[in-house]
Amino acid sequence: MDHTKLKKRPAFPFETIGVAVAFSPRLEAMLNEAKHYADAFKSQVVLIHIGEKDQLKEETLETLVTNIGFIKSKLRIIWMQGDPTDTILQLCKLNMVDLLLLGALEKENLYKYYVGSIARNICRRAKCSVMLMVHPQVAPKRFKKMVIHGVDNLKSVHTLNTALYFSRTEKIKELTVVQELDIPAFMLTTADSTTNSEANKIKKEMVEEETQKLQSMIDGVDKQDVEIHLKTVSGKPGYAISNYARTKSYDLLVINSPDTPLGLFDRIFTHDIEYILADLPCNLLMVHSRV
Amino acid sequence: MGKLTHQEFISLLLAMGAMLFFARLAAEGARLLKLPVVTGEILVGVLLGPSFLGHLYPTLFAKTFPLFGEVGVALDGITKISAVLLLFVSGMELQMQLLVKQGRAAVTTSLLSLVIPFLLGFSLAYYLPGSFEYIPNDGLLFALFMGTAMSISALPVIAKTLMDLNMLKSKVGMIIIAAAMFDDLIGWLVFSLIISLLGKGREVSLVLLDVSVIIGYGILMLTIGKKLIDKSLPWIQKKLSWPGGVLSLALSFCFFSAAFTEYLGIHAVLGAFIAGIAVGDSVKLNTKAREIIHQFVTNIFAPLFFVSIGIKINFIAHFDASVTLIIFLLASLGKITGATLGARAGLFPWRESVAIGFGLNARGAMEIILGTLALQVGLINETIFVALVIMAIVTSIASGPVLRWLGTGRESVVTRY
Numbered sequence: 001m002d003h004t005k006l007k008k009r010p011a012f013p014f015e016t017i018g019v020a021v022a023f024s025p026r027l028e029a030m031l032n033e034a035k036h037y038a039d040a041f042k043s044q045v046v047l048i049h050i051g052e053k054d055q056l057k058e059e060t061l062e063t064l065v066t067n068i069g070f071i072k073s074k075l076r077i078i079w080m081q082g083d084p085t086d087t088i089l090q091l092c093k094l095n096m097v098d099l100l101l102l103g104a105l106e107k108e109n110l111y112k113y114y115v116g117s118i119a120r121n122i123c124r125r126a127k128c129s130v131m132l133m134v135h136p137q138v139a140p141k142r143f144k145k146m147v148i149h150g151v152d153n154l155k156s157v158h159t160l161n162t163a164l165y166f167s168r169t170e171k172i173k174e175l176t177v178v179q180e181l182d183i184p185a186f187m188l189t190t191a192d193s194t195t196n197s198e199a200n201k202i203k204k205e206m207v208e209e210e211t212q213k214l215q216s217m218i219d220g221v222d223k224q225d226v227e228i229h230l231k232t233v234s235g236k237p238g239y240a241i242s243n244y245a246r247t248k249s250y251d252l253l254v255i256n257s258p259d260t261p262l263g264l265f266d267r268i269f270t271h272d273i274e275y276i277l278a279d280l281p282c283n284l285l286m287v288h289s290r291v
Numbered sequence: 292m293g294k295l296t297h298q299e300f301i302s303l304l305l306a307m308g309a310m311l312f313f314a315r316l317a318a319e320g321a322r323l324l325k326l327p328v329v330t331g332e333i334l335v336g337v338l339l340g341p342s343f344l345g346h347l348y349p350t351l352f353a354k355t356f357p358l359f360g361e362v363g364v365a366l367d368g369i370t371k372i373s374a375v376l377l378l379f380v381s382g383m384e385l386q387m388q389l390l391v392k393q394g395r396a397a398v399t400t401s402l403l404s405l406v407i408p409f410l411l412g413f414s415l416a417y418y419l420p421g422s423f424e425y426i427p428n429d430g431l432l433f434a435l436f437m438g439t440a441m442s443i444s445a446l447p448v449i450a451k452t453l454m455d456l457n458m459l460k461s462k463v464g465m466i467i468i469a470a471a472m473f474d475d476l477i478g479w480l481v482f483s484l485i486i487s488l489l490g491k492g493r494e495v496s497l498v499l500l501d502v503s504v505i506i507g508y509g510i511l512m513l514t515i516g517k518k519l520i521d522k523s524l525p526w527i528q529k530k531l532s533w534p535g536g537v538l539s540l541a542l543s544f545c546f547f548s549a550a551f552t553e554y555l556g557i558h559a560v561l562g563a564f565i566a567g568i569a570v571g572d573s574v575k576l577n578t579k580a581r582e583i584i585h586q587f588v589t590n591i592f593a594p595l596f597f598v599s600i601g602i603k604i605n606f607i608a609h610f611d612a613s614v615t616l617i618i619f620l621l622a623s624l625g626k627i628t629g630a631t632l633g634a635r636a637g638l639f640p641w642r643e644s645v646a647i648g649f650g651l652n653a654r655g656a657m658e659i660i661l662g663t664l665a666l667q668v669g670l671i672n673e674t675i676f677v678a679l680v681i682m683a684i685v686t687s688i689a690s691g692p693v694l695r696w697l698g699t700g701r702e703s704v705v706t707r708y
Contacts, residue, residue, distance in 0.1 A: 185450035239574035269387035
């Protein structure tokens with residue numbers, strides 16, 4: 001494959017879907033989800049297992065693949081040994097994976113939070129879009145509600161377009177773009193020298209300014225028949241949208257990929273994405289726009 | 292145990308009442324004139340203190356603000372607690388992620404706006420301490436302090452100036468805020484190290500031990516401490532009385548942390564600052580609770596602290612024009628040059644880089660707190676302290692008009708993610 005094409009390759013269509021295969025109780029569900037998306041997006045599937053290859057594993061996977069009904073001509077299975085995170089990331093690059101599906105627990109304990117689980121570590125460094133599935137189903141259900149992180153960032157328009165592509169394919173009716181209002185040092189600034197109405201006015205003006213920017217981005221994309229709602233929530237970026245997605249029971253949260261790989265510093269001085277990864281509110285689609 | 296007599300208690304109450312009353316009047320005046328509130332508070336202290344009231348009516352001054360004896364001790368305690376609380380709320384607003392989000396320009400601006408003024412301040416104080424008309428007991432610590440004093444910024448004043456100019460969320464504004472946060476953090480860490488080294492030897496092992504303790508405590512609080520806060524806050528806010536529960540527990544956490552660092556021989560303010568970062572960084576802290584803590588500290592303890600400065604120090608007797616001019620020039624030259632070059636290195640155009648330089652030059656409350664603590668521990672004398680306060684006020688007042696004059700940088704920021 002010509003790997004130079006990976007750079008600036010659009011975030012969608014999802015021509016190749018990668019699936020990280022772990023021989024856990026959720027394997028069958030993950031494979032069923034992969035089949036569902038492969039059919040929906042007409043994609044090739046690459047199943048990746050990092051670990052020793054033995055007869056039992058091979059037979060188990062073969063049986064599941066056959067039973068689920070994967071089209072063999074559009075399926076590749078890769079067995080590899082090595083560091084799971086590094087190897088999966090490398091294989092995704094080599095195979096030009098557009099979307100990597102990973103099973104993930106909703107929450108991590110303190111040790112795992114700082115050391116990092118495989119799924120989360122992949123998200124922190126991936127060069128392709130990643131979907132973390134918290135509740136993969138043996139009989140996959142279509143998502144009904146999708147929420148998109150409306151960040152003022154150059155990549156957000158690609159994320160929005162990818163979300164629209166996803167929603168059209170999956171026929172998702174409810175799509176909401178959420179922007180977060182967090183004004184640095186606002187309270188320190190207003191606590192002793194601003195009246196209540198002045199503080200509210202400043203806040204309102206800032207919300208209006210941010211809303212206008214986001215609205216013009218939404219107006220600029222091809223929505224077709226999808227209706228997009230715009231919502232503003234207050235709070236720390238990342239946490240506020242995560243909390244919103246959880247409270248409103250969204251099925252899928254769509255966010256930008258980080259601009260630079262996330263490290264330990266981003267967990268100590270928490271990065272927006274780390275708030276989401278720490279306690280996944282629902283399934284997560286992290287769009288890597290490759291710009 | 293010494294205790295306040297009936298008369299002393301009345302004096303204390305009158306003093307506090309007068310300080311808060313006049314500070315509020317001055318704050319409202321400053322607000323109308325679009326000046327930093329701290330300017331009004333300092334001015335009230337100077338007018339009520341030995342510089343004016345004490346000079347014109349010494350008996351009235353001595354009766355209203357008895358600085359010696361039990362009332363003096365009580366007022367000193369209140370001032371110290373105020374400093375601890377002020378650092379706590381400053382820590383609460385610190386968002387180090389902002390630095391990363393703003394990218395290269397924020398990093399270069401933060402570093403150069405810290406390093407260049409530090410080197411200027413350190414070099415002059417170390418090699419030519421006579422410029423400050425002061426013979427320090429410990430030349431190295433004095434030089435380290437002057438370096439720190441030149442490099443620190445004042446987030447509250449800077450943020451207010453940017454907000455008034457509608458630049459808070461602009462590209463220039465966010466770089467200034469991110470750099471101010473970084474400079475404050477490093478400034479307080481270095482100051483804590485200086486305090487911990489006071490009266491100790493210069494062995495490398497001792498210095499390394501103190502550095503490790505400061506960094507280790509910070510990391511512990513920002514990892515395990517923060518997680519514990521995240522776990523307990525929802526319960527506190529839901530089950531305990533509102534807002535009393537969260538308010539008293541947050542402040543008790545601040546005092547415990549301050550007591551711990553004071554016990555370690557580092558200053559209490561560092562413990563409060565780190566506790567503030569840990570509490571403020573918690574996403575579980577209710578916005579209303581955050582607001583109440585800010586209101587409580589900023590409107591009660593901040594005025595008491597800033598007014599008390601003018602009440603204790605005779606600004607006229609200790610004013611030295613040459614020392615003040617040197618400190619002002621040194622601080623401004625270092626900060627403006629450092630921040631401007633940093634912003635240029637971050638690929639900002641010259642005009643915007645200069646705006647960032649002037650924006651970061653405001654020192655305000657943080658410089659005054661730093662100077663007060665240094666004066667308390669004998670690192671500097673009253674003359675240098677007065678010069679630092681004047682420099683802090685002048686740079687704070689000047690930054691707004693200069694930014695307005697430069698008239699740049701209102702375009703919005705595109706955040707990194």
